[in-house]
Amino acid sequence: MNTRAIKTVLAIWEREMYEYMNNLHVNAMRLAVEPLLFIFIFGMGLGNRVDMGNVSYVEFLAPGILFMVVTNNSYMTISMRLMIARDWDKTLVNALTAPVKPFEIVLGYIFAGVTQALAASVIFILLIYYLLGISFGCIPLLVLFIVATAAFFSSLGVAIAMWLDNPHHLMVVTSLVVMPMSFFCGIFIPVTDLPEWIQPVIEAIPLTKAVEGARAIALGTDPYLLQNLIYILIFTFAVFLVGIHIFKKKVIT
Amino acid sequence: MIEVKELVKNYGEHTAVDGINFRVRKGEIFGFLGPNGAGKTTTLNILAGLSLPSSGTAIIAGQDVTKHPIGCKKRLGIATQDSNFDHHLNIKDNLFYQGLLYGLSRKELKRRVEDALRWAKLENYRKKRFHQLSGGMQRRLVVARAMLSDPEIILLDEPTTGLDPQSRRQVWMYIKDLKEKGKTVLLTTHYMEEADILCDRISIIDHGRIIACGTPDELKRILDNDILIDISLNPEVISEHIEKDLNNMSGVNYVKRSNHGIKIGVGDDSVVEQVLNSIITKNKINGINIIHPTLEDVFLHLTGREMR
Numbered sequence: 001m002n003t004r005a006i007k008t009v010l011a012i013w014e015r016e017m018y019e020y021m022n023n024l025h026v027n028a029m030r031l032a033v034e035p036l037l038f039i040f041i042f043g044m045g046l047g048n049r050v051d052m053g054n055v056s057y058v059e060f061l062a063p064g065i066l067f068m069v070v071t072n073n074s075y076m077t078i079s080m081r082l083m084i085a086r087d088w089d090k091t092l093v094n095a096l097t098a099p100v101k102p103f104e105i106v107l108g109y110i111f112a113g114v115t116q117a118l119a120a121s122v123i124f125i126l127l128i129y130y131l132l133g134i135s136f137g138c139i140p141l142l143v144l145f146i147v148a149t150a151a152f153f154s155s156l157g158v159a160i161a162m163w164l165d166n167p168h169h170l171m172v173v174t175s176l177v178v179m180p181m182s183f184f185c186g187i188f189i190p191v192t193d194l195p196e197w198i199q200p201v202i203e204a205i206p207l208t209k210a211v212e213g214a215r216a217i218a219l220g221t222d223p224y225l226l227q228n229l230i231y232i233l234i235f236t237f238a239v240f241l242v243g244i245h246i247f248k249k250k251v252i253t
Numbered sequence: 254m255i256e257v258k259e260l261v262k263n264y265g266e267h268t269a270v271d272g273i274n275f276r277v278r279k280g281e282i283f284g285f286l287g288p289n290g291a292g293k294t295t296t297l298n299i300l301a302g303l304s305l306p307s308s309g310t311a312i313i314a315g316q317d318v319t320k321h322p323i324g325c326k327k328r329l330g331i332a333t334q335d336s337n338f339d340h341h342l343n344i345k346d347n348l349f350y351q352g353l354l355y356g357l358s359r360k361e362l363k364r365r366v367e368d369a370l371r372w373a374k375l376e377n378y379r380k381k382r383f384h385q386l387s388g389g390m391q392r393r394l395v396v397a398r399a400m401l402s403d404p405e406i407i408l409l410d411e412p413t414t415g416l417d418p419q420s421r422r423q424v425w426m427y428i429k430d431l432k433e434k435g436k437t438v439l440l441t442t443h444y445m446e447e448a449d450i451l452c453d454r455i456s457i458i459d460h461g462r463i464i465a466c467g468t469p470d471e472l473k474r475i476l477d478n479d480i481l482i483d484i485s486l487n488p489e490v491i492s493e494h495i496e497k498d499l500n501n502m503s504g505v506n507y508v509k510r511s512n513h514g515i516k517i518g519v520g521d522d523s524v525v526e527q528v529l530n531s532i533i534t535k536n537k538i539n540g541i542n543i544i545h546p547t548l549e550d551v552f553l554h555l556t557g558r559e560m561r
């Protein structure tokens with residue numbers, strides 16, 4: 001990448017971050033309140049009745065909810081913002097009249113998604129640590145998983161927003177595909193507790209790899225961290241390429 | 254500056270641009286005149302890299318738009334037909350974030366944003382949102398934004414559509430100012446008057462084809478008769494004799510009876526005087542109307558229908 005490309009990525013990133021900071025009060029509500037609700041209702045309420053062996057249910061749940069936070073703060077914001085930029089204020093067209101390449105713009109959006117997910121994760125980790133005394137293990141390792149997963153879901157946000165032409169369809173896809181993902185991918189219950197026939201499918205989803213990785217880091221169990229990380233990154237790259245492809249097809253007529 | 258050869262754009266079965274050729278010279282205002290759906294926006298979008306041609310070439314300052322999109326876009330500013338302003342940002346920030354994509358330093362960019370706002374006489378509106386501006390202000394701002402990167406070529410897609418006559422005239426001043434600054438301007442319009450007043454050269458485009466190209470005067474000369482003299486008088490007094498006399502006069506192209514008098518088509522202004530002298534002295538005239546040809550007539554002549 002040359003300096004022009006880097007400047008383009010940063011320009012898009014800066015615009016998105018400006019928007020994010022401008023709506024910090026709303027974003028902060030969503031960042032802090034939503035995941036905490038899950039922790040309190042499921043973790044502390046329902047959790048008392050759940051037997052997870054040698055860890056409490058809240059300890060089991062926290063790394064999972066962390067990745068729900070990552071998903072929401074990358075996929076949701078990026079897909080919405082891109083759809084607005086393409087269809088509503090049509091600023092995407094404008095950006096493309098500047099000397100820039102489509103993939104630089106996409107990359108800028110993905111960087112913004114990763115940054116936002118990272119910020120939300122830090123807030124969540126701190127809140128859980130100070131409120132409940134639950135720690136997440138080796139943070140640098142965890143950050144690698146957060147970045148990879150956020151990149152995956154930002155790319156997915158680009159691909160889906162660019163593929164669909166209607167904000168209502170975006171909402172439907174989100175609630176039928178992305179939300180269930182967080183319910184099945186080992187966030188609330190271990191994948192091994194699901195019916196056997198569906199387990200291979202769920203195991204193949206990058207989010208499952210991320211949740212299992214995070215849980216391994218926090219609880220010190222699973223040894224397949226590197227494999228999981230590489231698996232997520234390969235998927236990210238594939239979805240990124242698909243996203244760029246659809247982006248070009250939709251925006252450059 | 255711009256050279257377009259055999260450019261074709263198909264949307265599925267539909268051909269929006271059907272093999273057009275034209276050339277825009279450095280420093281001129283070149284007009285694309287045509288009705289709705291003629292293919293004006295499509296052509297501009299191809300030049301701006303927003304659309305890919307189906308075949309043919311478009312060259313900007315020596316570079317092919319499909320092969321060197323970045324190089325071409327660096328020399329180009331475009332004011333698209335849709336205004337494309339970010340509703341969440343005030344107009345100053347809108348210009349700022351657009352300018353950021355041109356790789357300028359922050360200091361330089363801020364200076365240019367201020368210059369652009371001043372040029373558009375909107376420096377007191379910098380904190381306003383785009384939709385809070387009047388139509389005329391909006392168009393000025395869109396043109397100013399196209400100038401942010403100080404490009405050599407500016408594309409303006411229908412810069413005055415929807416404006417009242419006064420605002421339109423004002424925008425014209427701004428477009429003339431672009432030319433004075435040495436910019437090459439390619440604009441589209443469906444206002445004949447606008448093309449006539451602003452443009453050095455015009456292409457008339459219809460159904461994706463250029464049906465005529467030239468200076469406004471050259472285009473008007475396509476018509477057989479330059480000037481139409483429409484005289485109202487009692488039809489009974491028009492004798493065969495008068496008609497014959499007029500027909501024999503040199504410079505008169507045709508003489509036709511109309512239901513309120515007589516219509517005479519003549520070559521130029523000196524003939525008008527002769528004709529009037531010969532008629533006024535002999536008859537009682539109810540009214541005289543001298544009509545110089547407009548681009549509207551040219552369009553009518555070329556396509557057999559009115560533009561709107």
Ligand SMILES: Nc1ncnc2c1ncn2[C@@H]1O[C@H](COP(=O)(O)OP(=O)(O)OP(=O)(O)O)[C@@H](O)[C@H]1O
Pocket residue numbers: 253264267268269287288289290291292293294295296334443
């Ligand atoms: N994205 C598209 N997909 C399909 N058809 C299109 C598309 N864009 C334009 N067209 C068609 O191409 C033709 C030319 O459209 P274009 O927008 O270039 O016309 P125009 O001269 O700019 O008209 P107007 O004065 O209304 O802006 C029209 O028939 C239009 O319906």
Ligand SMILES: [Mg+2]
Pocket residue numbers: 293294295334410411
């Ligand atoms: Mg148009």
